[in-house]
Amino acid sequence: MNMKTNYIARAGVIAAVYAACTLVTMLFLGNLAWGPIQFRISEALCALALLTPAAVPGLTLGCAIANIANIALSGTGALGLLDVVFGSLATCVGALFTWKMRRHPAIALAGPVLANALIVPAYLPILLTGVGFYTIPFTSISLDGAWPLMYLFGLVTTGAGEAVIMYVLGYPLYRSLAKTHMMQREVSEVGTSR
Template sequence: MKTNKVQFITQAAMIAAIYVVLCVVFQPISYGPIQTRIAEALTVLPFFTPAAIPGLFIGCLIANLLGGGIILDVIAGSLATLIAAFATYTLRNKSKYLASVPPVVANALIIPWVLKYGYGEPLPIPFMMGTVALGEILTATIVGTILLLVLDRYRASIFKTV
């Protein structure tokens, strides 16, 4: 039992750290009204382990703080990631190709409101929903699905049951 807790915490911490590093390394495209956050490829990880849920949430929270986001962005963006991670985990028994749908939907529905009312972005909300969804499709769906397919081949050795 104790080993499972340690493994869970270790996996969550590693996922959070990788998320933050990817945001920092790709900082020029990770923040702003039109962004392609490479770290969002990791949002498929709840398909493999529930430890990805807090890992992605904490990683996004730290990345948003380091990125200089306003408090609304830090909270709402991190909650969008938490909602998406939980939804991805609940879909894990359906189809692996659905794993990237929750991040696209959650971010497209939440982030444009933050951009509009938090940062005063003049673009219309429906347009920003499209740009956020496009960024998520590029990272969570395309890159994330590639990551998911590669990791799925090694699932037993990488993601032991926690």
């Protein structure tokens, strides 16, 4: 298989696994994959960007697919497009940072944490209001005029959830995969440290 075909195939597999993991999380763990407090287990796959550049488009596409499916499943309608565009952007930025910083895995895994913590809370109040939430979750503070508070709340909760996923699940996933023969070959080609 030539390099371009291999790259596209890897990106496609990563996209499919990300989308499937996100949707399974939604089906079995309720709304833990969406909302102001997120434990999107599929985000652990961002650690794959330490091993292959194909993870960047694969994760981005997988996130877009999962968020499009969420529109149909949750009934967010056109407002769900905010999550498709900006949620996928956050995943793309995080994965790209991870790939660029791959020689320093512990630092690289902070990319998805920071990208999601900074981007997702920026549009979350619009999405929450659109689906019928009018207060900051777990408080009685109205979203009307409290968007800076909601952004701060989202920054902390989304960032904390992403950090747990990246360092508790993503880092061990990376370490395990980096030990496989197939990934060791990839690692030697792209120059990732272990």
